[in-house]
Amino acid sequence: MNKFVQVFTKDSxxxxxxxxxxxxxxxxFAMLAGGFNPIEAYVALFDKVFGDMYNFGETIRQITPLIFSGLAVAFAFRTGMFNIGVEGQFLMGMVTAVYLGVKLDLPFFLHAPITIVGSMLAGGxxxxxxxxxxxVRGVHEVITTIMLNWTALYLVNFILTTTLVPEGQQRSETIKESAMINIGWLSEMFDSARLHWGTLIALGAAFIFYIVLWKTRTGFELRATGVNPHAAEYAGMNVNKNVVKAMFISGALAGIGGACEILGVFHYQAISAALPGYGFDGIAVALIGGNTPIGVIFGAILFGILTFGAGGMKLGAGVPVELIRVVIASVIFFVAAHGIVRYFLKPILAKKKDKEVL
Amino acid sequence: MAWLAMGGDLLHDTIVFSTALIFAALGGVISERSGIVNIGIEGIMVMGAFVGAVVTFMLEPAPYAPWIGFFAAGIAGIIFSLPHALASITFKADQVISGVALNFLATGLAVYLTKVMFDGAGQTKTLTEVFTKWEIPFLSDIPFFGRALFQGYPTSYIAFILVAVVWFVLFKTAFGLRLRSVGEHPRAADTAGINVARTRYIAVMISGALAALGGATVALTTTSNFSHNTISGQGFIAIAAMIFGKWHPLGAMGAALFFGLAQSVKTLIQFFGWNIPVEFMYMLPYVVTILVLAGVVGKSSAPAAVGKPYETGSR
Incomplete structure (x- = not known):
């Protein structure tokens, strides 16, 4: 019993x-300021998510890309890097998936896997x-990945307009059926919610994430590089190689995520003036999940519920969906500035310490 | 003569596009020179554009409305940058993450409030009172230079004056020396009796005010309203300009003008009928920044203590 209590009073x-x-x-508070009833709104949010099979299935669809982008951010964090570029890597995965999905002509058991591998390489x-x-150049990854996000956005638009979007339209052709990864019978069970194999791949990726980082030599080297690059160097590890390797794996996870969104959900890609936001949500997911695979899955479930349920808040209580962005941003802020949280937790934690002394 | 007129137009457009970037890049310079990374500039610009547009809308049809809106945006920028200062200075949070949260918060909050205020519409009503271009008497009649430099928005003149002010404050005053020393070597500064935390707070607040003025500039000159894509990436281009400009106000201004030129070259492309895809023009600022950082185009190094929280008594 004591151990049980300990888990729930741990800092992490x-x-x-x-x-x-x-x-x-x-x-x-933001809702009160806007003249809405927050309790009514939060109830409407959960009603939407758990109200019927279709919306529950769609919530699972919403959670899936968040697992990928969360894992991508978390993997880089574990190696001591902050990959803000998951956004761009996700986009590169998406455009590769559309391109291969439209242009290749293969039987179904080859088309989807080859497309996913292509997206993985593109993101990686x-x-x-x-x-x-x-x-090689000692350039901080935060700045380069931000710049690469915007570069990716315009590069993707360029690829789409020149090769995949029919004249005068704003979105690409639809991918061939052989590349789709939807699960027909499961979708039927969920009143034709867009469920696909990507969810399973995401959970598999979380498992592989764990195995690679904690059960292989490569993973040990990557984590060592993250904790202390100088010590890792001194111990004979090739830090530079590990940095590139870690970023490749991180981007590959994002790329697969992008492929699954195309092959399982949208089946096309639209020309966009703004970044889609998968990568930024991934930062929130990774932070809340403490950069562990299990944590990322829970974080993705939470943020998936929040972002999908936001539609319910709009219908049930009239609250604009953007409110949920405010909630997520505040969560990131409080996790980052955990000093503030600790400040409020002080009375509780102090009590715990007293007991320990006794 | 067509060439001269076109050249004048090109420079004119360049300055219109660059103005917001100059404000925000100056904000970036001040914050990072004090040792605080401010990725949140994009978000602060969003809030500036929002507050500028809304305050102006509320005061219409008074002709001074955009001026009050502009200054209100500056004050809003100071307030909005405080959470970042609190997190990264007092609570020693990761400055990049705190900035990312700020960006996230700004877009969410601004669009949310817009929808609350304007009956669910995603943008404010179109403003009737916005900044109009000032034609400086006599000077604006000079061929080429008149069109290029002396027929601009008042905000552009303010931006150029602020470049000089920021340069003077940073390099010619005691406060500027303290600010830079806090960013280069906080321990030495602390030993010399400089209050590191207070100096950094002031720097982040000034940076917030400047970035918000940049955002308001966009809303009150080019778009005449606020919507979710009034600011889309300008904050990051401003950060790029700060890096390309080597953390120096004059350099940042030069870089901002260069990126502004890249945006307005579209007119040039049409003039010559060149076949360059517009996407590549949009990409340019970001690609140039990567090249600069990779050392292909000059070397640029950040203030030594940037991004590191300062703990009294640590080594």
Whole structure:
């Protein structure tokens, strides 16, 4: 029993939970300021998600890309890097998936897998470039990955307009059926919610994430590089190679995520003037999940519920969906500035310490 | 003569596009020179554009409305940058993450409030009172230079004056010396009796004010309203300009003008009928920044203590 209590009073558990509660409170204040009833709105949010099979299925669809982008951000974090570029890597994965999905002519058991591998490489290489710049030129990855996000956005628009979008339209052709990864019978069970194999791939990726980082030599080297690059260097590890490798894997995860969104959900890609936001949500997911695979899955579920349920808040309580952005931003803020959370937790934690002394 | 007129137009457009970038890049310079990374500039610009547009809308049809809106945006920028200062200075949070949160918060909050205020519409009503271009008497009649330099928005003149002010403050005053020393070597500055935390707070607040003025410039000159894509990436281009400009106000201004030129070259492309895809013009600022950082185009190094929280008594 004591052990059970310990888990729930651990910092790594308390800080994110309190940050989530603070985030919801900030959201509630914003709703009060806008003249809405926050309790009604939050109830409407959960009603939407758990109300019927279709919306529940769509929530699972919403959660899936967040697992990928969360894992991508978390993997880079574990190697001591902040990959803000998941956004761009995701986009590169998406455009590769559309391109291969439309242009290739293969039987179904080859088409989808080859497309996913292509997207994985595209996302991985896009990120590895930033890793290479860091390793060889010492350029900080935060700036390069931000710049690469916007470069990717316009490059993707260029590829789409020149090769895939029919004259005078704003979105690409639809991919061939052989490349789609939807699960027909499952979708039927969920009133034709867009469910696909990507969810399973995401969970598999989380498992592989764990195995690679904690059960292989490569993973040990990557984590060592993250904790202390100088010590890793001194121990004979090739830090530069590890930096590039880690960024490649991180970007590859994002690329697969992009492929699954295309092959399983949209089946086309539209020309966009703004970044889609998968990568930024991934930062929130990774932070709240403490950069562990299990944490990322829980974080993705939470943010998936929040972002999908936001539609319910609009219908049920008239609250604009953007409010949920405010909640998520506040959660990131409180996790980053955990000093603030600790400040409020002081009375509780102090009590705990007293007991320990006794 | 067509060439001269076109050249004048090109420079004129360049300055219109660059003005917001100059404000925000100056903000970036001040914050980073004090040792605080400010990725949140994009978000602060969004809030500046929002507050500028809304305050102006509320005061219409008074002819001074855009001026009040402009200054209100500056004050809003100071307030909005405070959470970042609190997190990264007092609570020693990761400055990049705190800045990312700020960006996230700004777009969410600004669009949310817009929808609350304007009955669910995603943008404010179109403003009737915005900044109009000032033609400086006599000077604006000079061929080429008149069109290029002396028929601009008042905000452009303010931006250029601020470049000089920021340069003077940073390099010619005691406060500027303190600000830079806090960014280069906070321990030495602390030993010399400079209050590191206070100096950094002031720097982040000034940076917020400047970035917000940049955002308001966009809303009150080019778009005449606020919507979710009034600011899309200008904050990051401003950060790029700061890096390309080597963390120096004059350099940042030069870089901002260069990126502004890249945006307005579209007119040039049409004039010559060149076949360069517009996407590549949009990409240019970002690609140039990567090249600069990679050392292909000159070397640029950040203030030594940038991004590191300062803990009294640490080594």
């Amino acid at each position: 558990f308390l800080v994110p939970v309190v940050a989530i509660i603070f985030g919801l409170i900030v959201g509630a 290489l896009w990120a590895a470039f930033a890793g290479w710049l860091k390793a």
